[in-house]
Amino acid sequence: MTQVVFCLPGANLRHAIYVFLCDFKMIQTMDTRVTSNHITELKPGEIFVFGSNLEGAHGGGAALLAWRKWGAVWGQGAGLQGQTYGIPTMHGGPEDIRPYVDDFIAFARQHPAMTFLVTEIGCGIAGFTPQEIAPLFREAREVDNIWLPQRFWDVLNGK
Numbered sequence: 001m002t003q004v005v006f007c008l009p010g011a012n013l014r015h016a017i018y019v020f021l022c023d024f025k026m027i028q029t030m031d032t033r034v035t036s037n038h039i040t041e042l043k044p045g046e047i048f049v050f051g052s053n054l055e056g057a058h059g060g061g062a063a064l065l066a067w068r069k070w071g072a073v074w075g076q077g078a079g080l081q082g083q084t085y086g087i088p089t090m091h092g093g094p095e096d097i098r099p100y101v102d103d104f105i106a107f108a109r110q111h112p113a114m115t116f117l118v119t120e121i122g123c124g125i126a127g128f129t130p131q132e133i134a135p136l137f138r139e140a141r142e143v144d145n146i147w148l149p150q151r152f153w154d155v156l157n158g159k
Helices: 013-032 061-070 094-110 130-142 150-156
Strands: 046-052 079-081 084-088 115-118 146-149
Touching: 046 061, 061 084, 079 094, 084 094, 094 130, 130 146, 130 150, 146 150
Parallel strands: 046 084, 046 115, 115 146
Antiparallel strands: 079 084
16 A cells, blocks of 8 residues: 655655555554464463353354464453453343453553463354444554454445
């Protein structure tokens, strides 16, 4: 992609270049922060973010994988658990899920050394679509250590 920076007479060229680089970084970041659809291994510092239920009964889907492989705690439905982070999705609609997503985004901001690989939470057993869940992650677009599934990015970018 080619972008041209225009600088009006008297304008600060350094500022114009800074704005360009910030725009470029956001484009690059969103294009490269895509969670794989088939996560089988985690590197140190990577956190598997999965859809859970409030009871923390990790009996299927990504929750079962989180429990079997990376330390999700049976009986804990939300938050950091081992090398995973649970977001409850089985107790209501998107507005009931929103507070847990907001808590997750705040947590990720407070832990910039961790990389959070968000799965398509709520889009499996819970039965939601990316069009219903992705908007809950709108603020995550600006958080460099949160990676989202491609279908979430597509919704957030209006594709």
